[in-house]
Structures are given as C-alpha cells and as structure tokens.
Amino acid sequence: MRNGSVAPLPGGLWVLAEHDQGRILPVVFELLGRARLLADRKGCPVAAVLPGPGDETVVSSLIAAGADEVLACADPTLAGLPEDPCTDLLAHLVRQHAPEIFLLGATAWGRTIAPRVAARVQTGLTADCTMLDIDPQTGLLLQTRPAFGGNLLATIVTERHRPQMATVRPGVLPEPVCDTGRCGRLLIVQAPPLTNRLTELVRLVLPPEQGIASARVIVSAGRGIMSQKNLALVRILADLLGGQMGVSRPLVDMGWAPVTCQIGQTGQSVAPDLLIACGISGAIQHIAGLGQVRTLVAINTDPEAPIFQVADYQVVADCVPLLRQLVRDFSGRQSDGGPGSEAAAP
Ligand SMILES: Cc1cc2nc3c(=O)[nH]c(=O)nc-3n(C[C@H](O)[C@H](O)[C@H](O)COP(=O)(O)OP(=O)(O)OC[C@H]3O[C@@H](n4cnc5c(N)ncnc54)[C@H](O)[C@@H]3O)c2cc1C
Structure with a gap:
C-alpha cells in the first residue's frame, strides 16, 4: 500500500466505504467485488471513498476486496458519519474528480446520503438495484431493479449525467473473494468547508440485535x-x-x-x-x-x-x-x- 496526496485516477468507478465506527460494513465488500468485475469489463480503476481515517487494516481490506485506491478523509467533522459534512465531502470529491460510476450500499445511511449527493451534483440515482452490469456497446452502467410493485425488472441507464449513481441493498450481491496480495494506494483527501449544517448527531442508539x-x-x-x-x-x-x-x-x-x-x-x-x-x-x-x-x-x-x-x-x-x-x-x-x-x- 502506498500513501500519497496525489489525485485519484480519472474516470473511475467509486464505492462508498460506509463504516460503523471504523468497521467497514459487509455491503461495501459486496459492492467492491462487483465494482472490480465491472471495472475490468470497462477498463477503469476502482476507488473506495472512506469518510474516516485510512487505518492500514481498513485500507488493506478495501484493496483486497477490489479497490485500486482508497480516498480517505480523516476530518473530525466526519466522526459518526453525520449527513451534512459527509454530503459536502462526497459532492466536493465528485465535482473535483468526476468519477464515471458511484455505488453505495442501500443501508439507512446510504439511502439518506445517495439522493443528497445526486441532487448536489445534478445526476440520476437508481435506488435498490438487484443487479449491475456494463453495456458492452456503450460502456454504460446497466442498473436493474424491481419496478411497478416488483412485477417486472427494469434496467435503467444514465446516459447524459455523471456519475452514474446506484445503491444496492446489503446481501444482494455475493461476497467477493478477497486477495490480500493486491496492490493499491491510499490517497488522503481534505474535507471542504461545511456549507450549512441542518442536522446534528445527538446520540447513537445501537439496535439490540443484529437482525x-x-x-x-x-x-x-x-x-x-x-x-x-x-x-x-x-x-x-x-x-x-x-x-x-x-x-x-x-x-x-x-x-x-x-x-x-x-x-x-x-x-x-x-x-x-x-x-x-x-x-x-x-x-x-x-x-x-x-x-x-x-x-x-x-x-x-x-x-x-x-x-x-x-x-x-x-x-x-x-x-x-x-x-x-x-x-x-x-x-x-x-x-x-x-x-x-x-x-x-x-
Ligand atoms: C410493492 C410490494 C412489495 C412487497 N414486498 C414484499 C416483501 O418484501 N416480502 C414479502 O414476503 N411479500 C411482499 N409483498 C407481497 C407479495 O406480493 C405476496 O403477497 C406475499 O409474499 C405472499 O406471502 P405468502 O407467501 O406468505 O402468502 P401466500 O401467497 O398466500 O402463500 C401461502 C402459501 O402457503 C401454502 N400453504 C398453505 N397451507 C400450507 C400448509 N399447511 N403447509 C405448507 N404450505 C401451505 C400455499 O400453498 C401457498 O403457496 C409485496 C407486494 C407488493 C405489491
């Protein structure tokens, strides 16, 4: 793993690395596994965007699951993943580095953050996808999800706006086979100044059981x-x-x-x-x-x-x-x- 503050590779496929107090959620690895496959088809790099410190074990696990680079932001305002600073950061990074595709887990937090970021950068968002693929002709992301009350499956493409954003529910994609020998790099990114803060994390109440x-x-x-x-x-x-x-x-x-x-x-x-x-x-x-x-x-x-x-x-x-x-x-x-x-x- 190499550290640095250079820019991420252009035209990348990004995955948001949601974590629970530093523990990366399983859906992130599921997304990275799929992202790796899609990126290999498309011929582009995979980046994991980590709103938190780039601890070596965390970064290594993201690289092992398929990331080529990890964009980590250790800004203290991101502790506990509050929505406003995280939206500011992600929208700022998207505007600055223009990824082609941005995938997020359809967790409660991911479902909150994804539409905010999509609205800020004025792109489309396909929520709750059950399958993601790349169109071999156009290179566009094929985003498949149930539609009309689940009675048919619709495949949606975002032709004109970037990034192509989609969320996928935990447990829908298979876990990737992790390769601890994979190489990647850690990029430290800075949080932008906070624009407006509408919400504040008062208290974190953990669910009584795992579900x-x-x-x-x-x-x-x-x-x-x-x-x-x-x-x-x-x-x-x-x-x-x-x-x-x-x-x-x-x-x-x-x-x-x-x-x-x-x-x-x-x-x-x-x-x-x-x-x-x-x-x-x-x-x-x-x-x-x-x-x-x-x-x-x-x-x-x-x-x-x-x-x-x-x-x-x-x-x-x-x-x-x-x-x-x-x-x-x-x-x-x-x-x-x-x-x-x-x-x-x-
Ligand atoms: C927008 C939308 C979202 C939905 N989301 C969900 C969802 O997330 N999850 C979900 O489950 N459903 C969801 N539904 C509802 C879904 O369409 C079905 O109505 C529901 O799944 C049927 O539940 P069921 O199989 O228990 O009941 P039924 O369809 O009534 O089936 C009961 C089955 O039990 C069998 N049976 C009867 N007696 C016995 C017995 N003694 N022993 C063994 N078998 C027996 C019958 O042969 C039958 O196959 C959604 C519907 C809509 C429109």
Whole structure:
C-alpha cells in the first residue's frame, strides 16, 4: 500500500466505504467485488471513498476486496458519519474528480446520503438495484431493479449525467473473494468547508440485535403457517438451529411478527447458509430478498408453488406437523401440547 496526496485516477468507478465506527460494513465488500468485475469489463480503476481515517487494516481490506485506491478523509467533522459534512465531502470529491460510476450500499445511511449527493451534483440515482452490469456497446452502467410493485425488472441507464449513481441493498450481491496480495494506494483527501449544517448527531442508539440480514440459518414462515400460535414452532426451530425467524409480508401486516423479520423487496435481503421456508408461495417480491441464500428448503402443500422453482429441496407437505416433528427431533423432547401445538386448518 502506498500513501500519497496525489489525485485519484480519472474516470473511475467509486464505492462508498460506509463504516460503523471504523468497521467497514459487509455491503461495501459486496459492492467492491462487483465494482472490480465491472471495472475490468470497462477498463477503469476502482476507488473506495472512506469518510474516516485510512487505518492500514481498513485500507488493506478495501484493496483486497477490489479497490485500486482508497480516498480517505480523516476530518473530525466526519466522526459518526453525520449527513451534512459527509454530503459536502462526497459532492466536493465528485465535482473535483468526476468519477464515471458511484455505488453505495442501500443501508439507512446510504439511502439518506445517495439522493443528497445526486441532487448536489445534478445526476440520476437508481435506488435498490438487484443487479449491475456494463453495456458492452456503450460502456454504460446497466442498473436493474424491481419496478411497478416488483412485477417486472427494469434496467435503467444514465446516459447524459455523471456519475452514474446506484445503491444496492446489503446481501444482494455475493461476497467477493478477497486477495490480500493486491496492490493499491491510499490517497488522503481534505474535507471542504461545511456549507450549512441542518442536522446534528445527538446520540447513537445501537439496535439490540443484529437482525436476519446476517443470520447463517433462517426458518421462515408465510401465510401457510395458518395461525400466530403455529408461528411459535418456527421461532423454536430457528432457536434450536442457532438461527433466526423470518416471515413473509402478510405476517407482518397481520401483526404476527415485527417488520425486522420480513424478507423481500420491502423487507430484508438475507444470505444464510440454510433457509427453511414454510408455507410461503414465492411471490416475486419475496424472492427478491432470497438472492444470496446458499441452500433453500421449501415446504408447501401446493406442488406448483412458485417457491419450488428457486428451492434446492422441495418438500410437498403440510408444514405444521412437519415443523412439530423437526422441533421434537432437534430438541429431543415432545412438543405436543406445548407452544405452537394448534393443528393447521385444512
Ligand atoms: C410493492 C410490494 C412489495 C412487497 N414486498 C414484499 C416483501 O418484501 N416480502 C414479502 O414476503 N411479500 C411482499 N409483498 C407481497 C407479495 O406480493 C405476496 O403477497 C406475499 O409474499 C405472499 O406471502 P405468502 O407467501 O406468505 O402468502 P401466500 O401467497 O398466500 O402463500 C401461502 C402459501 O402457503 C401454502 N400453504 C398453505 N397451507 C400450507 C400448509 N399447511 N403447509 C405448507 N404450505 C401451505 C400455499 O400453498 C401457498 O403457496 C409485496 C407486494 C407488493 C405489491
């Protein structure tokens, strides 16, 4: 790794390196992996833009994931990633160095920052992309995302304005294979003077638990679980397997589960090693959250259920007695009469 204050390489593909108090978020590595692939197709460099100090381990990890250079700004006003100074910095860097493409994670923070930066530099932004590619003819970024309520996939191009900006949700793109032998350079950049500060970070409240986005095992339920009481079986099995419970949107709408458990287009994208989907039909809006599931086991009474088209294992069965049996098998105790013992309605 080389340090320096020279300008970044022109015409680059940038990725915003969002971090949580110095810990780079997994979505950044996912974006860098894809950015590397796209940059190789396009023949341009990849830069990670880091609003924070360029600590050696952080910079090395970004380079290993695909960055050619890391633009770090250690200005104290950026501590805690407040929105106004970060927007000022990113808009300033974009204006100064004119990247071709700028990718951000569709996290809560990324979704706040991306439209602000896009508005400042007067370019377009495609939010929540599920796939990114390069058009071999034009070299433009092909930004694919669900449209019209998720009933079709639209591929959007930003022909005239630069940079071409897109956000991608965590867990949608695969993790990159990191190469610790890759070489890159660290560029120290300066923050511009703060123009106007509309918000101030008063207090940082961390979520109590990590949520399903990072769970290795998920047992999920849809309307086929039939009752809220039966949902307890799903939670118990998830606990026994060391995982978490996921649900389809109707269960959230009915108030059976919190929205933090919802998988899909308007919920979480998940990437577990194992997901057992119980009584879920497989609507396109639900499948949108399953892109990175390693092994998907679907249990459904309907052999024609769309979820079977994407499942690795298809179990045509009533999920309630099956769940009860699995709970018994994994816990080594009878669960009849216990939580979730209500029989499924036909
Ligand atoms: C803009 C928009 C965004 C959306 N976002 C999301 C989202 O993020 N996530 C999401 O999940 N949905 C979302 N939806 C809703 C989505 O379109 C579907 O309506 C929803 O996913 C269906 O949930 P489900 O599979 O649980 O229910 P259903 O479609 O009713 O399917 C129930 C399934 O259970 C099976 N079944 C019934 N009884 C049993 C049994 N005893 N054992 C086993 N199987 C059984 C049935 O055969 C059926 O396949 C969205 C919709 C819109 C319009």
